[in-house]
Amino acid sequence: MKASTPSLILFFVTSVLAIIFKLLQSDMLMLYTKSVVVPSLFIYYLVSNNYKTKLLNALIFLLFFVREVFNTLRIIESPMGSFLCVLMVYILLLFFAWRDSAFLKYKYNDIFSISLLFIGMGAICFSVLNLKLENLELDFSLYVVFGLILSLLTVFSILNYIKAGSLVFFNGMLMCVSFVISDVFFVLYKFYFYNYLLTLVSLVTQFSSYFFMVNYFLEKERRH
Template sequence: MKASTPSLILFFVTSALVVLFKLLNYDGLVLCGKSIIIPSLFIYYFVSNNYKITFFKGLIFLLLFVRDIFTTLNISESAMGSFICVLTVYILLLYLGQKDFKYLQFSFRDGFPIFILILGIGSICYSVLNLELENLELDFSLYVTFGIILSILSILSIINYIKSGSYAFFNAMLMCICFIITDIFFVLYKFYFYNYAFTLLSIITQFLSYFFMVNYLLEKDKG
């Protein structure tokens, strides 16, 4: 057994338990379980990467952990604190993605698929933001900014994978797809209408996005 395996097992077991606790309406246990997710993935990444981590990538894990703290505390500042943490993570991941993107070479025939991709993700973002959302916790312009950053990150990651086909960008693409699904269902059940299935889907895809993110970072380090 690899040294990193126990922490990965802990992540999957905890993720399954959180989903189970949510089904049973044990909200306190859900919060406790979610607080273990990021630390277990951090240990998995740190050990798998031969106990090395850059400040940049360490900051990503720290921000996601702080986000979970804000969610657990559920204080008046939680919404803004959580928003800033996630938005900053997206910006940091966007920075990583654009470093690879700028070295790609495009031909004229790439124009149409890229246009369709931008149109598709842009339409999803616009459709969600155009819903009649109620009881927003933050100013609507902040959610627009959030949607634009996530859309750019997703477009960049998908193009990177299409052009290079590497395993790292495959994980980055899956990470972004999970980010999008998580945020769509979060907005739907939080500000549009509550649906239990939406909550579960948001939780499951959130955990998957973390897993794909760690795989992406590990593959980046190998390169």
């Protein structure tokens, strides 16, 4: 057994338990279990990377963990704290994706693909934000900014994979697609109407995004 295997098993076990507790509406058990997910993945990443990590990578893990702490505390500042943590993560990942794209050469005929991606992401954001959402926890404009950042991140990640086709960019693309699906379904079940299927999809894709993110980091490290 590899040294990183126990932490990976812990990630999958806690992820499954968090989903089960959420579906059983045991929110506190779900939150406590969910708070173990990110640390277990960080340990897996650290061990797999020979106990080395870059500062920004570690910061991303820390922000995701702090987000779960805010959700567990359920204080009045929790929605804003959780929101800012995820927004900062997306901004950092956008920086990574933009930096990766600087090494790729885009041609004039790429304009069609780029335009199509921007239109598609814009349509998704507009459709979700145009719903009659109820009891929003934060100002609506913040969700617009959030959607814009996530859209840019996703577009860059998909374009990077299209241009390079490497395993690094494949994991980056899957990570961002999972982010989009998770956040869209989260908004739907939290602010539009509650549904077990929406909750299940949101949680499964959230945990999947963490897994793809770790693989994205590890593949980037192996390339260098």
